[in-house]
Structure formats: structure tokens, C-alpha cells
Amino acid sequence: MNEKVIIKAAPFGMDLAFNIYYLAAPLLLIQLKANPVELGLVGTITSSVHMAMSHFMGHLSDRLGRRRLIIAAPVIFATSCLFVTLAGRVGVILALSALNGFAMSIYWPSLEAWVADRQTGSELARNIGSFNLSWTAATLTGPVLSGFLYNLYPRLTFLFAAAVALMLFVLIYTSLQDTEPHSVESVEPADGEASTPRKDLLYAVWVANFVSWFLIGNARYQFPKLARELGLPPYVIGLLLGCLGLSLFSGFFVLRATHLWHFKKRYLFGAQVLAALGLVFLVLSSEPVLFALAFLMIGLSCSVTYYSSLYYTVHLLEKKGKGTGLHESILGIGAVLGPILGGIAAQYTGLRAPYLLCFAVLFTGVVAELTLIKKRNF
Numbered sequence: 537m538n539e540k541v542i543i544k545a546a547p548f549g550m551d552l553a554f555n556i557y558y559l560a561a562p563l564l565l566i567q568l569k570a571n572p573v574e575l576g577l578v579g580t581i582t583s584s585v586h587m588a589m590s591h592f593m594g595h596l597s598d599r600l601g602r603r604r605l606i607i608a609a610p611v612i613f614a615t616s617c618l619f620v621t622l623a624g625r626v627g628v629i630l631a632l633s634a635l636n637g638f639a640m641s642i643y644w645p646s647l648e649a650w651v652a653d654r655q656t657g658s659e660l661a662r663n664i665g666s667f668n669l670s671w672t673a674a675t676l677t678g679p680v681l682s683g684f685l686y687n688l689y690p691r692l693t694f695l696f697a698a699a700v701a702l703m704l705f706v707l708i709y710t711s712l713q714d715t716e717p718h719s720v721e722s723v724e725p726a727d728g729e730a731s732t733p734r735k736d737l738l739y740a741v742w743v744a745n746f747v748s749w750f751l752i753g754n755a756r757y758q759f760p761k762l763a764r765e766l767g768l769p770p771y772v773i774g775l776l777l778g779c780l781g782l783s784l785f786s787g788f789f790v791l792r793a794t795h796l797w798h799f800k801k802r803y804l805f806g807a808q809v810l811a812a813l814g815l816v817f818l819v820l821s822s823e824p825v826l827f828a829l830a831f832l833m834i835g836l837s838c839s840v841t842y843y844s845s846l847y848y849t850v851h852l853l854e855k856k857g858k859g860t861g862l863h864e865s866i867l868g869i870g871a872v873l874g875p876i877l878g879g880i881a882a883q884y885t886g887l888r889a890p891y892l893l894c895f896a897v898l899f900t901g902v903v904a905e906l907t908l909i910k911k912r913n914f
Contacts, residue, residue: 542712543651543663547671549704550610550643553697555678557617557636558582559777560686560693561629562760563770567690570626572761572887576879578633579757580872583749585637586644587868594645594861602650602857603712609643610705617698621691641864648860650712652850664847665792672788672839675781683774734799738848740905742863744804745845746870747901748838751811753874754890755780755831759818762887766822776824779831787839799848801909803840808902811837815898818891842867 562575597605616635623629651667652660685693755777763773797803814833817826845863853859878890 540666542708543666544670546606546647546704546708546712547667548674549700549707550613550647551671551674552678552681553610553613553617553700553704554636554640555675555781556682556685556693556697556700557613557620558756559679559682559760559770559774560690560697561620561633562757563686563773564620564690565626565629566761566764568624568626568629571879572758572882573876573879574626574630575757575761576875576877576882577630579753579875580879581630581633582637582640583753583868583871583875585634586640587865587872589638589641590645590864590868591858591861593642594649594857594859594864595855596857597646597649598855598857602646602653603708605642605646606650606712607705607708609639610701610708612639612642614698614701614705617694617701620694645857645861645864648846648850648863649857652856652860660850661795661798661847662792664843664850665788668788668839668843668846669785669792672781672784676778676785677781679774679777679781680771681774683771686770686774734848735852736909737799737801738845738852740801740908741804741841741844741848742866743901743904743908744808744841745863745867747808747898748811748841749867749870750874750897751815751834751870751894752780752838753871754878754894755834757875758878758882758887758890759827761882763827765887768824772824776827776831779828780835783832783835784839784842787836788843791839791843797840797844804844804905805902807837807840808898810834812895812898815891815895819888819895 558579561578565575565578593605613636616632616639619632620629623632648667651663681696682693685696759777760773763776768776791797810833814830814837817830817833821827821830845867846860849859849863850856853862874894878893881889881893
């Protein structure tokens with residue numbers, strides 16, 4: 537299988553398994569009478585391990601090669617899925633979240649660095665675009681599929697996720713090979729003289745991406761509780777969260793087709809205004825159509841921050857594995873703090889409180905970004 541196919545298949549397979557699992561896990565926890573804090577913990581534990589280990593694992597992939605780390609992750613994740621089918625307690629599911637986080641920490645930085653090793657310049661941006669389109673296609677289809685499978689039989693959802701992960705292992709084991717990364721960074725002509733201001737924008741984008749994954753963490757792990765309280769069935773919850781994936785996919789599709797957004801701050805701040813409008817709908821609405829619109833807005837915003845963060849990181853930093861590890865760790869911090877802080881807010885204030893908290897974090901993030909780049913003309 538050629539490299540371009542692997543760039544599309546490898547992120548799709550892992551994120552499909554992940555998204556099937558991580559809609560079903562909160563639904564199973566709700567069935568086991570978990571409270572909002574415990575719902576937040578299932579995401580926070582996964583993301584904590586992911587965040588804590590990603591920087592190290594990215595650096596390790598620079599030293600040991602990408603392949604051996606990439607092929608181990610689907611096996612670890614499949615093992616976790618199989619154990620969940622036997623679990624009947626909240627604590628067991630939370631413990632397995634740590635194993636999932638470890639699998640994510642060795643997979644994503646290594647795979648992102650492997651993609652960055654293939655090309656430089658404009659082709660690098662296109663490869664990153666293909667990579668992003670692939671995993672967001674899974675973000676679109678995973679929750680929808682998970683919701684329908686859970687309606688049929690809850691444990692079937694986890695068996696299916698395990699099967700997807702094992703098929704991914706076979707694909708990667710038989711197709712993916714390490715190659716020597718580029719030793720010299722190939723950049724646009726202006727990069728050498730403008731590296732400091734462009735790195736200021738990179739730091740601002742990292743802040744924005746942290747905020748985005750804070751929002752996504754609350755959407756994934758806190759929204760199902762609100763939706764169930766409003767009487768929405770699992771398949772409708774899956775369709776609504778699928779809107780998040782649809783908008784991410786659509787955003788990446790547009791961003792991949794043009795370079796006009798490269799190193800332009802107005803696109804970054806415009807995207808965050810869109811996220812703020814989406815949060816307003818989550819706070820004030822009880823209608824599925826408006827929830828769908830909210831997730832579409834938030835997803836489009838996150839597509840800009842994620843694509844910018846990954847592209848600027850591998851474009852500006854020489855050590856790709858270390859850079860992608862930083863990218864994953866920073867978004868991981870948002871994914872860590874979002875579900876647990878949102879869960880605490882929901883537990884003691886109300887099920888809409890996580891989205892008010894998200895609004896406050898978004899506002900704080902924008903202020904920090906403006907501070908970083910206020911004197912820069914992008």
C-alpha cells in the first residue's frame with residue numbers, strides 16, 4: 537500500500553475506533569449511575585496520560601523510529617476495548633482510560649511525525665490536510681455508528697471498536713515503513729527572516745488549540761448527560777456529535793485547498809468568534825437542531841486551530857517528533873482540563889454550566905493570544 541493511502545487510512549482507523557469507544561463509554565457510565573464528575577474523569581484520565589506522555593513519545597520516535605511505536609498502539613487500544621466488555625463498575629472503566637491515553641500518546645505524535653517526514657513545503661501542507669481529513673471523517677462517522685450500535689447492544693459497540701483497532705494493526709504492520717526524516721528544514725523564502733514573529737503566532741495558535749480541545753472535551757463527555765436529561769436517545773446524541781466531526785471535516789477540506797490562511801491571524805480570531813456563538817446555543821437551547829448548529833460552529837473553529845497548530849509546528853520546528861509531541865501535549869492539556877472542570881461545574885451548578893465555563897476559557901485564551909501577537913502584523 538502506498539504512502540498516500542496510509543496517510544489517509546492510519547488516522548481514520550484509529551480515530552474511528554476511538555470515537556466509537558468514547559461515545560459508548562459515557563453512555564455506559566450513565567447506565568452504571570456515574571455522576572458528572574465521573575463522566576468528566578473518563579476523558580480527563582485518558583487525556584492526562586496522553587498529554588503527559590506525548591512530548592516524550594514524540595522525542596522517542598525521533599530516536600527509535602516511528603513504526604514500532606505506531607504499530608503497538610492499536611493492539612493496546614483493542615485490549616482496552618475487550619476489557620470494557622467485561623466491566624461492570626465505574627472504577628474499572630476509569631482505570632482503562634489510562635491505558636487508552638497511553639495508546640494515544642505513542643500513536644499520534646509518531647504518526648504525525650511520520651507524515652511530516654514524507655514531504656516539505658507546499659506538499660507538506662497537503663499531506664497534513666489529507667491526514668486531518670482522514671481522522672475527522674472518523675470523527676463524523678464514529679459517534680453516529682456508536683450510537684446505533686449502542687442502541688442494539690451496548691457491549692457490541694466496544695467489540696466493534698476492538699475489531700477496527702486490530703484491522704488497523706494488520707494494515708500498519710504490513711504496509712508502513714520507516715524512512716529517514718529530512719535533515720534540513722525546507723521553508724518558504726520569508727521564513728528565515730521572519731521566524732521570530734511567526735513563532736509568536738505559533739505560540740498563540742497553541743493557546744487557541746488548547747481552548748478548542750477544552751471545548752471538545754466538554755462536548756464529548758458532558759453533553760451526553762445533558763442530552764439524556766432532555767430525553768434524547770443514544771442514536772440522536774451520536775448524530776449530534778457527528779455534526780462536530782462533519783464541521784471539522786468540512787473545515788479541513790477548505791483549508792487544505794488554499795494557502796490564504798497561512799500565518800494570518802484574522803482567520804484564527806474569526807474562528808474563535810464562531811466558537812463563541814456555538815457556546816451561546818449550547819447554553820440557551822434545548823432543541824436538537826440548535827445543538828447541531830452549535831456543534832457545527834465549534835467544529836469549524838477547531839478545524840482552524842488544529843490545522844494551524846500542526847502545520848505551523850512541523851513547518852517551523854526542525855525536530856518533527858519533538859514538535860508533534862508538543863502539539864499533542866498542548867491540546868491534551870485542554871482535553872484533560874475540559875471534561876473534569878466541566879464535570880465539577882455540572883455537578884455543583886447545573887448541566888449547562890460547562891458551556892459557561894468554556895466561554896470564560898475561550899475569552900481568556902483570546903486575551904492571551906492578543907498579548908502574544910498584538911505587535912505583529914500578520
